[in-house]
Amino acid sequence: MKSIPVSTTINGDPYEFLCAPDETLLDVLRNRLSLTGAKEGCGTGDCGACSVTLNGRLVCSCLVLGAEAQGAEISTIEGMADGDELHPLQRHFIDHAALQCGICTPGILVAAKSLLEKNPAPTDEEVRYWLAGNLCRCTGYDKIIAAVQAAAAEMRGA
Amino acid sequence: MSLDEYTRREFKQVGTRVRRPDGVDKVTGRAMYGADATAPGMLTGRILRSPHAHARIRSIATSAAEALPGVKAVITSADLSVPEDEFIRDVQDNCMARGKALYDGHAVAAVAATDAATARAALKLIKVDYEPLPHVTDVDVAIRPGAPVVQEGRALENVPAGMSANVTSHSEFGHGTPAEGFARADKIIERSFRTAATHQGYIEPHACLASYAADGKADLWCCTQGQFFVRTLCSAIMGMEASQLRVTASEIGGGFGGKTTVFIEPVALALSRKAGRPVKIVMTRDEVFRATGPTVSTSMDIKIGMTSDGRITAGEAHLRYSGGAFPCGTVDMGGQAAFAAYDLEHVRTFGWNVLTNRPKEAAYRAPGAPQAIYAVESVIDELCQHFGLDPIDVRLKNAAKKGTKSSYGPTFPDIGLVATLEAAKKHPHYSAPLKDGQGRGISCGFWFNFGGNSCVSLNVNTDGTIGVTEGNPDIGGSRASISLMAAEELGIPYDRVRTIVADTSSLGYNDVTDGSRVTFAVGLATIKAARAAIRLMCERAAKIWGIDAEAVEWKDGAAVPAGPNAGKFPPMSLAEIAAVSFETGGPIAGHHEVNVDGAGVSFGVHIVDVEVDKETGATKVLRYTVFQDAGKAVHPSYVEGQMQGGAVQGIGWALNEEYIYGADGRLQNPGFLDYRVPVASDLPMIDTVILEIPNPGHPYGVRGVGETGIVPPLAALSNAVSRSAGIRLCELPMSPPRVLKALTGAG
Amino acid sequence: MRYVAAKTAKEAAGLLAAEPGVTRVLAGGTDVLVQLKSGMVEPDLIVDIKTIPGLGEITAEDGGFRIGAAVANAVLGEHAGVVALWPGVVEGANLIGSTQVQGRCTMAGNLCNGSPAGDAVPGLVAANAVARIAGPEGTRDCPVAEIPAGPGKTTLKKGEIITSIYLPARPERASDAYLRFIPRTEMDIAVASAAVSLELNADGTVKAARVALGAVAPTVVVADAAARILVGTTLDGDTLASFAKACEAVCNPIDDKRGTIAFRTRTAGTLAKRAALIAHARAGGSK
Structure with missing residues (x-):
């Protein structure tokens, strides 16, 4: 298999890499670019642990080929905090104990950020349906919903 | 059980909701989990798995795979010696089949190659000559005479008539004479129940990185609930001395009991030894479902007698659990837990473990208890419905309390069941009106809780901060609770304490993070390590003041002169003592090593x-x-x-989660698409009420809380469905086709 | 394996036609990448059609809408015009997978995947949608209903790709609805599903009905006999009961890990009944 050269933008920074034609964006992020914040829980789009945004859309990076990143804008968990200033969602997840083991947390944070950009004042039900593709086995989701709502309220200036 | 540990006190920090110390790492993607590590020269390991439920392995041809460029090692069970110890041998044989593949997904060979694509290609070049054998995956079929025998030579010595050679153990618990009790009952209900095997469902697949060097020393990085136990198992399998294998626990992406043993770690070590390079293995989700974890599948008969005013006169349970292809003791815990919530004069449980062609059972949150308690709580509920009695009142009437001789032997000390039931009864939820078609269910739950071997080292840094070194992976905030207890005992702020999880070369043995033991047992060791450091600090202060160490007390984070010297010297803070420690005798540290007893049982009501x-x-x-x-x-x-x-894991178990096997003995749903764990939109908020009935066996009264929560949901949901739909299901999960069939008789 | 990002439909069709080995067309990739991961297929060639100009667009045409084959379903769901005209089609498309999957998956991909349980397909069939197909021999139009050929199979010929799907214009007082049954609230494959498209008379009675059932046969089932029961009625209880029975009568499902024959059959009838009521209300019917 001949490798494909790809130029892309991740968290605002230019990146260039070579990848195999059948290599997923998740594998590229984790194995070639040392961006291991996106996790592989299933590799089939069923758990959401590998969530990133691709040209502003929330996607599972396990369901995107690395080659498709050509010319794209990608955001990952590593780009969520502004330097040492945590994003309100990140802060509220810590304050509300919205993580136990933390493996699903990067994906849920990326997904929640994408929700709040689209809908700054979601209902609990809207948060739950938006996050239905992000499995969490530890928390029962309760504190995740509470943390997203607390962050949303802060971001609205409420 | 040591009951003298607890003393009442006012807490300053314990009980507050501090930020966990690993929080920032875990919300920024920086935390290192099992699959996140790399090593120079690292190879990718992959495992070939049996497509057969049960097959003799005639031969395995590996030469074509070995000849593939980029392949550095291929192993089969022939590369591992056969351990004498039966327990270790079962663990090893589960990691790599020896002679027979015992279930769909059982590992038969493994390769290490320069990249994943080469490793995948190499697996296809390995030729395994299988002789398929008759298989059995259903516990009720496996227990019958004439069923295919999963492993020869493992049967119980005296298998009762009417049972097969798949029965590997029998246990019996209880007291009294049930027949006498049943004779006094106004109503006896007997029901048979079945529960499906479920998986722990942690989101992080098993992953490890093994590096075995030419000098016989090895390092292993892995996601585990217990690095010390991993060392025990892997060093035994590899024929190594414990000191030569250092195991480091990564951050762990969920375990729930499923990461208390090894699956890929010995394979990675053996590949690394053969290849002479580090080897990383990361399971796919398919492998996780097919070859790790699940709970037992069960079949149970329950008989309970009750008087018309709600007194249980006798209870009896016959439990048939299958822990998969290897002998398994989980049924014993089911038998002990089944009636533990009740004060009964006549109670008896009988348990059998049965081999089936399924993966080897691994612990899952209160292993064995949810199933048996589901069955018992369902029958009690049906009796309540029969007599028209309030289900909480009936449970209060029969509840175990201090002084009750438990159904499994010990007499209970202070326990919280009555208080928990009373709290449930007076909670607004219990009296909230229901609409037509809605139903409310309740259930009690119980778990033993464990203590175990714990070892903590607490170092007083010269700037007045504290480093706590403990040996249990932080699976849900334990660094925070350990730091809180250290800060409380020392009388310094929480943020002056940093707790780290040590590798196996840096600390004495710690039992696995299981049995809800960490906050209880490691917490106890931490408090005592802090007390040891306090004794030292009091001595140092005494030395500076020129008084007897016995005349110094520790108060609010400082040494203060006491007795005849009271008020003679100003208090010396921890920071002040630490700052001059090099001049007063050297570094200050406390440590504590103990095999903790007195965990204190835990009850819940949902x-x-x-x-x-x-x-x-x-x-x-x-x-x-x-x-x-x-x-x-x-x-x-x-x-x-x-x-x-x-609670939510229990809801999943009750409604949708199950291992589904086809007629071919293969797992039909090895993925999160069809193994249906609850998603966010399935659920309401889960309200909680914490009761605090101090455990006499812990200095702060702590009981484990991790496991009990999965026990009550199974029956609570079944009891609620019964009241909503007017049908009593005796099988889990209560999946829609099963419920519709019960409602309509169709299908 | 080769990956080619095609610049034109003609190029894509030519590449696919010329490849002697296994090929896959990549739009959203939410099925193709799962097949790759599981080792189910090892394609020699993957042709990405998202890079073809126009395939990512929704355009108004003759009172209806032409949906490019690479339009992600999340984008479709944000298009007010399509949502107003064919709400049932959009709700089917929007039920596929998670938010993350919605950001990638397409109706054309759902159709070409050939699953009898695809959530986008019954709505399209009930809508009489038409697929535009580019192939080595040029372009042709084909009713969506004629594309599925059995589990994992379509009637598309080698080298053919769907470039767009056309949703026709609707008269006044017309609407549609789609319902599926899954054990959870999200993230499952439909165990049974039903799409109902209705046109009403001024008095609220049904003028025309088209019904398509999913996951109850090797391909989506058009339940014409059942649909005729609705015509002339206002969906009273007796009508709905016999409508549900008629839907059940055309089901030919399998027993599998997701559901039994009896469950799928009965549930398809229940869903069809409920979807008809929703479509009727949306079309301005009295209920």
């Missing part, structure tokens, strides 16, 4: 409201409240989190 769609059989969970005794909640948010997480 209330759930549901609505069953009678046209589709779908069950919607409308409202849920968990009541549980935590002894003392060190970090209430994480205690609530355990209660909520356990």
